[in-house]
Amino acid sequence: MKAGQAAALSRDELGLLADFSEAIAVSLDIETTLREAVQRIAEHMGAEAAALFLVEGDQVVCRGSHGAVDIRGLTLPLGRGIVGRTLRENRIQLVPDVQADPDFAGNLVGDFIARSMVCAPLSTRDGPIGAMQLLNRVGGGIFDDHDADFLRLLAGPTALALNNARLVGELLEQNRIKREFELARQMQRELQPPRWHGFPVHGVNLPAREVSGDFYDYFALPDGRIGFFIGDVSGKGMDAAMLMVRASALLRLVGQDRLTPAQWLARVNRELCGSVGRGMFVCVLAGFYDPSTSIIHFASAGIPPALERHADGRSRVHGAGGPPLGILAEAGFEEARFPLAGGALYIWTDGLTDIRGADGQVIGTPGALALIESVQSLSPRARLRGLICQLRHQPLPDDTTLLLIADDASAPRLLAALSVHTDPCNLRLLRQTVCEVLGRFDCPASLRQRLVLALDEAAANVIRHAYAGDPEGRMSLTVHLESASLVFRLRDWAPRVDCDRIKPRNLDEMRPGGLGINLIDLVMDDWSFGVPEDGCGNLWIARKGLQWEDA
């Protein structure tokens, strides 16, 4: 409106403008206010009908209406009709003869005939968000420039109020989502296990978004073993977080039931299959670590292969695959079982291998190995911290969770101890003891036979040579895990033997006796004689490395 025309506003018009501006500025219910405003404007400006359209996506929708027919909810494609032109040109449209207007979309409602129209855009800084339209002057006649200017005056505060309401709504929605995420995050934090000083299992979770779909947990069992699991729920956001909470609770519960890792996953899988939503699933690796033997025993359901890093720097990847949980109720799961023997096991969700390197390619398992290798000189906890530092410098495509089980081999671990009289009938008991220990380390059957034979030969030598067949002598056997080797110590309390006389014989010679030392030589990595700490009797020490595949 030009400055000179302002005086042309009547007292009624000024009153309406003031009331209207104030009403929509303080309104808490913008829809009701607009509906009332549209009615008041129509009545004041002597229009048969009035409507307020808002842009919603690729269409305009009527959100306020006055007249013989309530057209709220009426939808037009964006750009169509005179409303479309108003929005396109972002300019008021004064149409004395609607029927003759080339953009007229036709009579949309019942038998109402549109004759004259004035249509004002609701303009904001980001362009028009809708339009206000008046139709047909009551008692005939057409809308004029004065009407157009007055409608423009009303459109200003309307656009402002609507835009504010929209922004406030978005903000409220964002706050609501934020509160939900905060709650879910808090739940996740509470689900993560506490850090215990000196505990061999360490975990870390780096969420890619507000809420992670990854989880991990560990717990001590009454028999001294430690149960652990790591998981990755499909999808993101609240649904995934809820499934994560459920899967994590189930895994922890079932993990205490003295099942094998494969049975553990199978039971949780059956539970989840009955309750998980369509298209959702959970990848899990779950297992046990026995600090007394260093043995790791686990099964996996869709988690990337775990990395075993030996104390001597070599590494090996363990698959133990199975399908993710929650898809197939009858699914079976493979297991892996091996001694860590001073080494460490790294388990991660696919977030780690999906990181992109400098060349833009995903780093994959080799990249993950290189990352892990770069922190090897550190203590286990510091290794995880070092990995986090490196990962924080990279954009994470997905949640990334790492679990590290570090075996402390500094103290020798006693696996078995046996003390018997030197009666040859006790050899059987000795063989059974050795066989049981080897069974715990998944020693292949043929090698187990040989090791049992070697121990039997050593004990038979004690009986025959040290005690000269006296069944009343005493001997004791201990088996320790030291570094990555089994160490067998066989001692007696017989007179000292001349170690120099105990030598393997030439196997090509065909004679009945003297084979025992050859068999021991062939089977053990090394063996030697020592003197027991109390200086009494003889001590035979033999060592066998746990790398069975090299045997």
Next chain:
Amino acid sequence: MSDRILSSSEEQGFRVVSVGGEVDLSWSPQLRKAILDALATKKPVAVNLAQVSYIDSSGIAALVEGFQQARGKNQRFALVAISSAVRAVLELARLDRVFPIYPTLADAGV
């Protein structure tokens, strides 16, 4: 031990010593005696080792002694139906090609 087997019989022209169970120092002297007794019959001797689940060097020594004594007397001496446990130890001691070993007594043939 309940799973021990040690018996002698005449079969297909052989004096057959059948052994079973875990052969260790606690009773390998009995096996040695049974083999030497069989050799004393001057008949061809076969030692059936099908039921042996474990054998140590003292058991192997009894077999070696029997084999050497038979060879000295030009008497036949064969191991028959050896179990995998026996084969493993014979291989380890490189004796698997020294003894005449047959899958069955019929294969040994008099």
